[in-house]
Amino acid sequence: MATLNTPLISLPRNPNSQDPNPTSITVNNDRYFANHPILSAIEQCSDTKQLKQVHAQMLRIGLFFDPYSASKLITASSLSPFSSLDYAQQVFDQIPHPNLYTWNTLIRAYASSLDPNQSFLVFLKMLHRCPEFPNKFTFPFVIKAASELLASRVGRVCHGMGGCPEEALELFRGMEAENMKPNDVTMVGVLSACAKKLDLEFGRWVHSYIERNKISLGLTLSNAMLDMYTKCGSVEDAKRLFDEMPEKDIVSWTTMLAGYAKLGEYDAARRVFDAMPRQDIAAWNALISAYEQSGKPKEALAIFHELQLSQLAKPDEVTLVSTLSACSQLGAMDLGGWIHVYMKKQGMKLNFHLTTSLIDMYSKCGNLEKALEVFFSVQRKDVFVWSAMIAGLAMHGRGREAIDLFLKMQEAKVKPNAVTFTNLLCACSHTGLVEEGRLFFNQMKPVYGIVPVVKHYACMVDILGRAGLLEEAVELIEKMPIAPSASVWGALLGACRIHGNVDLAEHACSRLLELEPRNHGAYVLLSNIYAKSGKWERVSGLRKLMRDSGVKKEPGGSSIEANGIVHEFLVGDNSHPLSKKIYSKLDEITTSLKSVGYVPDKSHLLQLVEEDDVKEQALYLHSEKLAIAFGLLSMAHSQPIRIVKNLRVCGDCHSFAKLISRLYDREILLRDRYRFHHFRGGQCTCMDYW
Template sequence: MLRTGLFFDPYSASRLFTLCTVSPFSTSLECARKLFDQIPQPNIYTWNTLIRAYASSSDPIQCFFIFNQMLCQCSDPPNKYTFPFLIKAGSEILGLLEGQVIHGMAVKMSLDSDVFILNSLVHFYSTCGDLDQAYKVFLMIPKKDVVSWNSMITAFVQAGCLEEALELFQRMQGEGMRPNDVTTVSVISVCAKKLNLKLGRWIHSFIEKNKIEMSLILSNAMLDMYTKCGSLEQAKILYDKMPEKDVVSLTTMLVGYAQSGEFATARKFFNAMTSQDITAWNSLISAYEQSGHPKEALALFNELQLSKNAKPDQVTLVSTLSACAQLGAMDLGGWIHVYVKKQGLKWNCHLTTSLIDMYAKCGDLEKALEVFRSSKQKDVYVWSAMIAGLAMHGRGRDAIDIFVRMQESGVKPNAVTFTNVLSACSHAGLVEEGRLYFNQMQPVYGVTPQVKHYACMVDVLGRAGLLEEANGFIEKMPIIPGASVWGALLAACKTHGNVGLAENAFNRLIDLEPRNHGAYVMLSNIYAKFGLWNGVTRLRKRMRDFGIKKEPGCSSIEVDGSVHEFLVGDNSHPLCKKVYLKLDEILLNLKSVGYIADKSHLLQDVEEEDMKDQALYLHSEKLAIAYGLISIRSPVPIRIVKNLRVCGDCHSVAKLISKLYDREILLRDRYRFHHFKEGNCSCMDYW
């Protein structure tokens, strides 16, 4: 074209330039820009093409610089094709001010009635978070097309205004506009978010009745709705009928089955993927972790490490850290901390929160504080995680100090924060502080107390022995007491030995949760403490009649990166003989210093004294401590995680072992941490 002189013809040059910007064979946008700079007098079409190219690039802000050049150098004014690309660039950079300027220019040039420009503005304002302005623009469109309706419905859905989106969908049909596949994708997502299976089925039949094209995107949205609403059977029928499937289809089915606990089927979908991207790995790891299968989540993470198809990202690490926290697997959690630094992954508040939570729940509170202090960005969840960490370690005063600092930093506490603050007050016996912060929640901080906050307050009063006040507090609650509230009162009755109040709390709790095995265990403990064996027998018969089984005690301990689990009387461990020999040695040493088993923690009337001792002797935390003593060299602490509340006898034994063997033992039960050292516990026997 240069040789023949065609390049200097504006029309021919613009055709070549267009080919360079939109063709899949184009070398790069930089090359196109060099070509543009050589065109002697680019016309308005060529300028628009360049703006369009940058609007879809990784550097959309360049559109506005090019537009300024165009205003100075182009003989033709901007037209109706210029503004939609500029508005798109504004959406990409969330440039509300820039978009408003472009909007104003379109109005001045009498282009404000053009449907393409107005549709672009609806999308722009909603993307920038100005939903009111988006709706005002929508109402101004004189002749709305299907894109107009779709843009506004999508804006409502993305803003969480689900009822408004459904109402607009009805209005759309009322005004004679036929919905298309894009419309129904948005409406189906409303059904998924509302978990409204009935409406989702109706939309599905609406699509079939109106012969709306079932595009891949629409089919995937339908799959997502069915799986989220728990209708896996209908999801599978739809999946089997889909003529085309992609990684989104497979991942959606994978997540649906995994979240329903059907992990074998979920794994089949995972294995069916020709290329497992990180989203698929994340979906399965997260499903295991959130469904209470942390060991499987960690096993899958290790599998990912060996795979060359994908690399862990922040989402992977957040889920894996949560699984580490559940298991007490600090070695792997610490490795992830180092991995983030070495890989140069971008820190975000989710990752920081997960690290703090992991270190705190694995017993290394100082490391959790180190992560917290070094964090440059702290949102409400980072602060709340640190308060929770201090709370579970019994450092109530320090937790309140963090709470005060949080407010000084300008971060507003939320409902999660107050749950953690009240929990800190409960574990540290800070009754006055608990009353103060609970009473300030609504008037001072604008946070309405929920059932969990009332449960925390009952726990604060109950642990302190103020059982009548706790009971009166429940009676005055403005909302219906939940199971957690009565559970907190029942636990307090167990600690302080109030049988009458315990029976009332038990009955109220069982009315709400008939199969709550923990309630039966607690009342059995109270009866056993006072030797009321008829009551224990009656409760055990009732459990048998209703098929209710006590959750077995399980204690886990991490050694050299591997997590070992022990059940009550466990003999499945490869080193069980050494463990029991060590346990025999421990018992002899304990008896030599006057240890007598606390038999009030037995749940049944065992007549022979030796059998009573044996029953306590086989508790899972004792087995885990014995294994720790033979597997972990001093001065490394023995870290144990138990799924239930540690019993009083095991608590006493752990204190004595820490002194006799000069070992630090960190035991995390369902509610808090116990640091045993030199014969003492960090809880000061207030737990």
């Protein structure tokens, strides 16, 4: 059977040339197959039998799985003169990922039917299942259903839920002016609008209004108020309300837990979790996700292990996506691989979210081949799956392959988005593909309808800067239609480090610090530039400026997974149980390397150090060297040593790792803040271009 990977028509050069607003989701935009003859046949159908025949043909050639094509079938089956809502519902249920237009069409059809209640049911499913938010077309149809049922209160709630919170609050003020008495349902809508606007002051006024007017504070309204307080950042108000609530359900507890977790109050979140009368999977997910999204992957994995041991709830898709993300951050491939096997054993289908998470995990844990295996194993791929695989190739320095995959993505009729181009430009940056980077950047708006944002400009500055085209990079910054961000100036500063341009580096650093005065990375980069130029007095001056400003350099940290356990090392760390053996191994390694000509590169030090032996010792303590020594001690010769570092790897450690890979005949994969370095036989895949 043909699928979307089999091109049905050629992709237009500029699919958005007729669309002045290509990113709008209020209309049915994804029209790659708009001219397909089968879609024309839909418009010629005069009864349901003919429509079913077209449906069968669409299934045979794979056209049904294109969201736009499926939406045309739904429109005909639900809104045509011969419409059949039963058939429309059956068709809709077969669509794997209905687009927003399709949801709106079914809601509209039910709103005008003999059973408008169904419109609300579809709307509720849409809120749960559709990745896009309801838009200005959705709410009129739902409100129409409310008017058909004379359900004015429900209509007001729906109005309050719109992308229009300000209008909802104005409507509430209008009710007040006309002495119309709101009830609890009305106030749920008002509180929802407050939460969307993050208007804590007005939210508190609404709370007091409810009390003054003796509006029934039932469970639903109490939960809406809890949600408002936590989203507006006042966990104190939420806690007071929570303690006073005579009745609480799982939503109340989970909202309170998520509120604490969002603010980083993990101990309080844990106390709420432990006090819950019943811990369903949503509560576990809230805790795991909070740690993972706050850069605490080790804690997130600890909660996941606790969930596994407790057997109180079964992990769902949300659990696994969050846990895989934590594995990605830590480089915990053993656990990530176990989750992959678990999904297979549970018979879980790889939907887009799980596929993307697996590709990201394998890529970031250093197993690009496994990531590619997952990518090619799934028949249907959305833009995020394609983009994740392009990112994986980019971070491993396989820029040409990333570009080839982007071209295949277009052949598959999958429309790229802003993330796709960020990943594509990163691929060009990591492999020095300047012309290709220029081409893709210049095509973004005219060909693909995607307006470049600051991330894309930062990538382009990086591409030009790394290649030594500093004047062109500066010119691009000066012509930016938006204000350059710290990331743009940081990219230019990084390029100055590579090419030793002190004057431009000082300018870039100054502009960066105007935007982010406490950015320690700016000081470190400028210090390295000074050190490389032998300007040690300026290194010392920078060090003093950092001390006076209270800016501290982020300590270097590296993690390595051995036998399913993640071991972490900080610079100069001696807390590991095998610390003595690790340092002894380092002595052995250093002696061996020096015998073949290794000379420590002392320009990679922030501080001014006079004595050569002290400088050398400072380099000796870098976290990735400790992790490599541990890997040599603890892992079989056949196992690659996989290391994740929180900062950019310094030049000395890079040379160190290359020599070890040759002398010890070991494969070393080191992921730093920006990319992967794959050392083998004394060479690195970055070709010293990083």
